Amino acid sequence: MSDVTPLVSKVFVLENASEALGHIKQFCDQNRLIGLKVIYASNIMAILNSNVDLGAILLAEDYCDSLDNTIDLARQINRARPELPIVLRRTSPATFDELSEKQRKLFCATYTIDDLSPLKKVIDEYIFSLVYPNALVRGISDITVSALANQFKHLKASAQTPYIVRDRIIFGEVFSLIPLASSWCRGHMMLQAEESAILDILGFDELTNEENPANFRTVNNVLGEVTNLVWGSFKTHFIAIDDPGPGSTSEVPMVINHQHKYISFGSENPHLCFKYTLADESKDYCISIYQWFVFNLYWSPEDFKEIKASVDDFVDSGELELF
């Protein structure tokens, strides 16, 4: 297997004690975590609603004015985002002893500033539990930027650092899904976008004009075509011609809850997430597209092989090969 990409993950840090914050920041830096802090506690739920790509929540037991209130906050977070592990920082030894069984279930672990090893264990177990080969991560990013740049020729497409999410909240209103299946992976790719943002960029696209303005169907079709382009390139780059295909045909139901913009792929695994931006620098305009890879049915990165020959093929895409 090729080398492994040092992926990052975003964690929500609910902490007031400055000394503890310093230790946690250092821990985040050492463990590929990006800590997000909230200034006003009253904004926590609103911030949770706007950050749909988190990996975990780090909550201090003295974050609220009493332990009961902190537990109540954990309950609210758990109700809103049950897929996010909450790790509780205790001020005294890191045990669950004082908490009731019901309260304990809100947290996946506890830790103290003097002993961060339980926190490290949670991060490894809940966030960085799957390894992703570097060539795969880099390749996905490259082929998707290329597909986006081709579809939106007047915009500059770029990719941010890929990361791991445990969130199940869908970004925007439009998403496309396509299955991926090979001898080394089985799952789905998902693209997510905001309808209004895509409509805005289509407003000055060659596909639309005053007589034929873009509507939600245009958005659906464009996102579908980008998905198709990425899917085709993914197969060309990462699935060998003689790949025997998946060894199993098992399936699990996917569940989508529209009201909560929630999707479950039936697995507790974290997702590999990419965020792309499409920018019109002349208009100071920028939109985001999120891409998830969810290998919920099978994942065997040690069997992954990048197909070297496909690099040349990819350069030639768009050209007519006459038989």
Add this chain to the structure above:
Amino acid sequence: MAKILIVDDSSTVRDEVGGFLTKNGLKVITAVDGKDGLSKLKANPGIKLVLSDVNMPNMDGLTMVEKIRSELGNSTVSVIMLTTESNPNLKERGKAAGVKGWIVKPFKGESVLETFKKLSA
């Protein structure tokens, strides 16, 4: 004017490729899948060139090409596949069915326009 049939389930591709070819003096007819492509080809005998996707609902592009030859008995229309697929096994199947060429998406109009004009003349 030469007629080209574009068969693709993606309206984005139909609009983009169709718009480009129309702007460049070609008459374009569109179909949404292989089944629709066969019926459009039957209904429009003047079609000289078919530009088709591979992966489509109802009937895929390669099955459509095989049926153009076997069921319609049409051996003269030129077919070019425009697809995200680059698998040599699929290309071989296309060749065997009489496909004239293969383009891996995305479509780069300018570089293939002259060939299209020749094939559809």
